[in-house]
Amino acid sequence: MDADTSGWNRTLREQWEVHWKHQVRARLDGLTDEEYFWSPVPDAWSVRPRGTSAAPVQAGSGDFTIDFAFPQPVPAPFTTIAWRLGHVIVGVLAARNAAHFGAPAASYDTWEYAGRAAGALDQLDGQIERWLAGVSALGEAGLGARVGDKEPYPEASMADLVLHIHRELIHHLSEVCLLRDLHLHLRPRVERPLP
Numbered sequence: 001m002d003a004d005t006s007g008w009n010r011t012l013r014e015q016w017e018v019h020w021k022h023q024v025r026a027r028l029d030g031l032t033d034e035e036y037f038w039s040p041v042p043d044a045w046s047v048r049p050r051g052t053s054a055a056p057v058q059a060g061s062g063d064f065t066i067d068f069a070f071p072q073p074v075p076a077p078f079t080t081i082a083w084r085l086g087h088v089i090v091g092v093l094a095a096r097n098a099a100h101f102g103a104p105a106a107s108y109d110t111w112e113y114a115g116r117a118a119g120a121l122d123q124l125d126g127q128i129e130r131w132l133a134g135v136s137a138l139g140e141a142g143l144g145a146r147v148g149d150k151e152p153y154p155e156a157s158m159a160d161l162v163l164h165i166h167r168e169l170i171h172h173l174s175e176v177c178l179l180r181d182l183h184l185h186l187r188p189r190v191e192r193p194l195p
Contacts, residue, residue, distance in 0.1 A: 007140050012159065013132060016166045020128065027177045028121055035183045036082045036117035047082035047113045047120075062112030066090075081179050084172050085120045086113050092168045093127035096161070099150035101134030128169075135162055 037046060045055060045067035055067035066086045067077070079087075090113075094106035114120035138145075143159040151161060 008143055008159065009136065009138060009140050012143070012162045012166070013135055015163075016169060017132065019170060024173050024177065027180065028124075028173075031081070031117040031121060031180070033117050035180055036085075036120065037080060038179070038183050038187075039078070039080050040179075040182060040186065041078045044078040044080050045083045046080040047086050047115070049115070059108040059111075060113045061110050064113040064115045066108060066111075066113055068108065081117075081176050082113075082120065084176050084179075085124060086111070088169065088172050089120065089123045089127050092165060092172070093124075093131050096165060097127060097130045097134060100147070100158070100161075101130060101137070103130055131165065 039046065043054075046053075047060075047064050047066050048058070050058070050060070050063055050065050053065060053067050055069060057068035057070060058065035059068055060066055066083060090106055090108055090111045094103065094111065097103035098106045114123055138158055143157065143162070145158050146154060147156050147158060147161050148154050153160075
């Protein structure tokens with residue numbers, strides 16, 4: 001095997017790529033706006049049109065904002081697919097892509113949150129593509145570099161960060177898939193005529 005097909009960098013990338021390509025991404029296909037905004041409980045945090053939220057903090061720079069509070073309430077509010085995707089896109093990926101891989105600056109306050117499911121999936125696809133390209137460009141040696149003051153644990157290695165981000169992606173996108181399953185099974189089914 002040559003350097004491009006073996007080693008820890010490939011192993012770390014494959015950890016996420018295999019899960020993304022063979023388990024998660026297909027489960028997100030066809031996500032509807034109804035599912036994106038659906039809340040099975042009252043007062044869930046979500047992404048909402050600007051000015052319509054009752055959350056203590058409404059972050060975002062565009063027509064839609066994401067609900068937050070600092071400190072976070074206990075217990076934490078339930079969150080919709082829209083909120084969970086916003087968290088993954090911005091807090092998990094875009095902020096890291098900006099800090100480590102030359103992407104434009106990104107934060108919860110400055111992000112333009114998607115007002116439609118398709119837009120959120122486009123943002124997610126773009127951030128994942130950028131993340132994987134950045135991780136690949138680290139090579140083997142870059143995985144041992146310290147993350148520095150761009151992260152809460154500056155002495156951690158880039159390999160530690162990659163593992164953390166992949167855990168976050170697996171965790172939160174599995175929640176999104178579960179919410180889609182709940183939506184399917186809890187919402188009344190529309191009877192379709194047989195072909």
